[in-house]
Amino acid sequence: MRVVSGLYRGQRLLAPEGLSVRPTSERARAAMADALTHRFGGGLEGLRVLDLFAGTGAVGLEFLSRGAAFACFVEQDSEARGALEHNLRRVPTTAQKIIPGDARDMSAYKNLGPFDLVFMDPPYGEAIITGLLAQLGTANILRHGGILVAESDAKEPIFEDVPGFTFLESRRYGRNCLHYYSA
Template identity: 40%
Template sequence: MRIIGGSARGLHLAEVGTGDAKAHLRPTSDRVRESIFNLLINGGYGNPLQGARVLDVFAGTGALGLEAVSRGAASASFIENGAAGLALLKRNIALMRAKDRCEILRRDATKPGLNLGAAFDVVFLDPPYGKAMGEVALAALTPWLVPEALVIWEESLPPNPPSGFAQMDQRKYGDTLVTILKAPE
């Protein structure tokens, strides 16, 4: 697993092996990550990452948020509460030397509480597949988002977003379905 583009292009992140089934740790493959970022940058959204505040939910290794920072995001916050994911996340932030632009929020993504910082422009949502946790997390995180924030949601089945979210695009990559949503105004 590596950073695909931007200032940290080619940086190898901490090895995960096959993931951690018990912790539902299933890193996004390089191929899918590259497709997501190509779609964001070349899909008619302008460059939503430039200067953005990014939220990586169910962050695991943090590869999505770190890729966004490499490609111009001002900062990334990571919501993760699993021990395996937190250890990998800390290691990957250190490998990228991005501690000053990254924040780890050890929280349950389905019950995140209040956001004490500024709202987020772009959200990566990669919940455990087939558990309907993405729907619960996005509903709880809606107050954390700027109006019309972009949400990039990875799941195995079509998600059921909260009311007011508009689907902008949806693509299938193997067993991963990537859905791009726009938050309400």
């Protein structure tokens, strides 16, 4: 696994062995970054990014590589957080913060917002997305006009009607889907 494009292009990323962490594929990360570049009018430069259930940090690192000004990574699993810390040490950026803990507990990162872009990739099959979207919609963590992307298993339902968000589209990549929302 590696950073696909930008300043850190080709940088290899460490991921823990086993099934506890399921990094977003390079193909999906590249397509998402390209789609977001278009949605933000030509680039990701200067954006403040929140990466929830960050795992290895591959998504947030991809955004930093493409010019994001800051990335906050929230990860509860200690093994995944170890890989995330390792990966962040390998790139020359201080524009990041790691928050150890459950992404559903916003008290640890709410004051770092508002963010321009939120990405979340919760464990599949745990019905976390709908509840967390509702929380994020009322907490003003995402600035008005910002974009939220939620990754889910393709078999999970699409969450189109969420207070505080406008559903934009879903895109499928193998067995995964990326759902795009606007605040």
